[in-house]
Amino acid sequence: MKNLVFVVICFYASLFSFAQDKEKLFTIDSHSYYTDEFLRVYNKNLDLVKDDSQKDLDKYLELFLGYKLKVEKAYKLGLQNDQKYISELASYRSQLAKNYLNDTKVTNALIEEAYDRMKNEVKASHILIMVDESAKPEDTLKAYNKILDLKKRVDKGENFDNIAAQYSEDPSAKENKGDLGYFSAFRMVYAFENAAFNTPIGKVSKPFRTRFGYHILKVVDKRENRGEVTVAHIMILKNKEAAEGKEKQTIEDIYKKIKQGESFESLANQFSEDKSSALKGGLLQRFGSGQLTSPEFENISFSLTDKNQISEPFQSQFGWHIVKLIEKHPVQTLEEVKYELENKVRRDERSLLITNSLAKKVRGKYTFVADETVLNKIKKAVTKEYYANNWTIPVDGNEIKGQIAIINNDQIINAEDFMKFLFSQQKNGAKTEPISKLVDEQFEKWSDEKLIEYYDNNLESEFSEFKFVMDEYRDGLLLFDLMDKEIWTKAKTDTIGLSEFYNDHKNDYMWKKRLDVDLLSSTDEKTIEKARKYLKKGKSLEYIKEKLNLDDKVNIIEKSGVFEEDSDVLPEFKVKSKGVTNIVSKDNYFFVANVKEVKEAQPKKMEECKGKLVSDYQQYLENNWVSELKKEFSVKVDQDVFNKVKRQLSK
Structure with a gap:
């Protein structure tokens, strides 16, 4: 629900920011709102509006006022200080920033790699030792040593499946012995996908890490991608309360009627218990290997070769099925799927590679001036214990405190920041000698990170559209939290109010x-x-x-x-x-x-229409709520300015 509502909120919010010559259109208490925002509302959606009555500027102003009143109420309640809101806003910003932290050359290489992998499928099993990404070094090392020990046991000839069932921390491993079935590109996290496609059939990978922990995997088979398939099905659900064998008898009766020449689609419409597809003659959305939770269903579907071919009844973990082949869809060409792949790459962990490629770009864009004197002092403070992951930051090193670098003449970075970075990196087992050269390497890596961070932090000033979208997210998230607090939760928990609303409107249900x-x-x-x-x-x-x-x-x-x-x-x-x-x-x-x-x-009784009733009660509360907000806040519209907007838009 939150995702859906947030999309709606952001749709409205996206109407409310645009840089033009502006005049004050109205105030809510002491907060001023300007014509540029309102003009953006109207101009952006003009082509989307089908009904001329919806182009009414007075109605748009009411919508705009209602939206801003809700945002003002959210700030008045202090919702912007909620830690969950702050974290979620930061998360959205991080996602949005990925679209700006891009390198075309790297992106195209990743698209081509993904397409080459899409043409194939890998069948693999894995063993997982879980460890959090932010785990302490000692916990990370413990997990790594554990997966390494399991890898050695497999290399000595112990059965991979048995070890997976006994030691893997994947919750499903006890039953499936680590078996993941067939999958292609984008079905697994990127590091896992790399290991699967780069490991030969019958071999076990080296230990590798994902956000879930450390893995080893065994590649069982590789084959050409079967593409996707469109099928229709008739389904009789598994029913524990039904007499034994009743589902099987029912599906076999239906199958006999098909063999007698009756319409598959009509029978699906009458008898299939998959309600989402029954009215469409059993038609399902197209799918590929690994997209369904039933390998039996997938395999039967792909085994059909001729259009309109119908399978015999078969059982899955969900019940009994009969499948009819509608169409097979081979893997598309690179040109046909390039846009889709680019979007997937941007949403995938691959995007980290694109972000890292910005280092060279930002070095040319911004200045980074280091204090060599402070850097040399740090080099002397780092001892050979660093190689053994035993080095600690000196506590009495007053001479290495203070500024170590400045970015673009406006952001000062202190030496403590680099020292903490050095400390965190020693667990990665750097081997470069002498130690001064190792510190130089780490300083170069840290400098790149700081420059990218500076670029990221200044996206609002670099790109006006980024600033607009962030403003939209900020207000949209606040509005969601406010609506949840003032409307949605109340509608679900206010049993007395809901009952009164039902009694007043029961003839609507x-x-x-x-x-x-x-x-x-x-x-x-x-x-x-x-x-x-x-x-x-x-x-x-x-x-x-x-x-x-x-x-x-x-x-x-x-x-x-x-x-x-x-x-x-x-x-x-x-x-x-x-x-x-x-x-x-x-x-x-x-x-x-x-x-x-x-x-x-x-x-209908209340419990028989609860979903629609709660939804209507929410709308009722919201409509009354906007009226109450207009009483709570002082709203003043400059009618002369609004008339000027009307004249401007009528030209």
């Missing part, structure tokens, strides 16, 4: 007329006539199916439940009361229904 029915269908009219006679005599559904489904042939199938009167085929019956209906036909099928109860239209 009505059940249509509903029928409790047993619905029988067949492609043969004589069969359905026999079924109707049995229903009239009060025979059970089991009895009817036993009498009519003869010689291992499914002539009739049933569907029971409480349905609204306009569902599926029910409108054809024109039901007035309980009892057995006449026979109707639709889409090459004949139907008869036994109506066990007719439930007249009536308001």
Whole structure:
């Protein structure tokens, strides 16, 4: 919900910042807002608006005022000081900054590498020893030594799968022995992907680290990428309460009807218990290897070779399926997927490589002046204990405190900063000698990091569009927290207010007329006539199916439940009361229904419409809330300036 609402918030927020000549349009208490923001609202969305009434400037002003009132309320409540908000804003900034910390040459190389890998799939198993990225050096070393010991045991001939099941800290390893199945590019974190594609079949990788910890992996197989596939399916869900074998019998009955020539799509619509696809004739979105949680389903789908070919019934961990092949999609050309790959590269850990390539660029952009005297003192303070990860920062080194560098003549960096960096880097096991040369190498690395950090910290002044988007995020996050506090949480927890709202509006939440029915269908009219006679005599559904489904042939199938009167085929019956209906036909099928109860239209109970009710109550609270905010804050609109905006936009 948060992601969806945040997108909406940012859509509105993105309307509210643009650099133009500006005049004060209105104030909220002592805070002024200007015409440039309002003009950006209107101009940016002009082409998106279909209804001319939505172009009304007075309505836009009301929207803008309402938005800014909510943001003002958030600041008044101090939500900007919440640590969670501060952290989340920093996280969003970090993500956004990646789009600006880019190198085209490196990006293109990563795209080509990803495409080459996309053409293949790797089957691998792994062993994981977990360690946090920010773990203490001793904990990191402990994890590394543990994975190294497991690697040595595998190298000596112990079974990889058994070691994975016994020692891997991947929660699923106990059951799957570390097996990850087949995967291609972008399915795993980048370091893991590198190890998988660079390790030969049958070999075990060297230990490597990801954000999850240390791994070793064994490559079991490599094959050409099967591409993607589009299928439709009929699914009968696993049901612990159903009689043993009922799901299998049902799917086999449906399969027999398919073999008898009945429409796959019609049967999916009637009987598939995957509600998200049933109304579309069982059609699923296209997928590739490793994208579903059911390898059985994937393998059956890819095993079908001819368009419209239908599988036999098979079982997965979710239930029973029949799959129909709609289309196979081979791997696209680089030109066809280049844009998509570029977006994935920017969102992936690969983007770190792009960011690091900025070092040369920023060295040419900014000045970095080091104090060689202070640097030489640091060199003397670093001893050979550094190689053994035993060096500590001198506590009495007053002579190496103070400034060690200045960036672009405006940011001073103190020696303590570099000393802490040196201390943190010794765990990486640097071997360069003499020690003075090692310090020079670390100083060069640290300088690059500081220059990139300086560039990153000044993106708002370097790029006006970056500043606009950050302003949007800042207000959008505040508004989300405010809405959650003032509206969404209240709507879910205010049981008295929700109940009163329901009582005032219960006629907005009505059940249509509903029928409790047993619905029988067949492609043969004589069969359905026999079924109707049995229903009239009060025979059970089991009895009817036993009498009519003869010689291992499914002539009739049933569907029971409480349905609204306009569902599926029910409108054809024109039901007035309980009892057995006449026979109707639709889409090459004949139907008869036994109506066990007719439930007249009536308001839904609160628990039956809770989702829609809470949503409507939230909207009700928000509408009233904006009115209350206008009373809480002093709002003054300069009508002369607003009229000038209207004249400007009417030209």
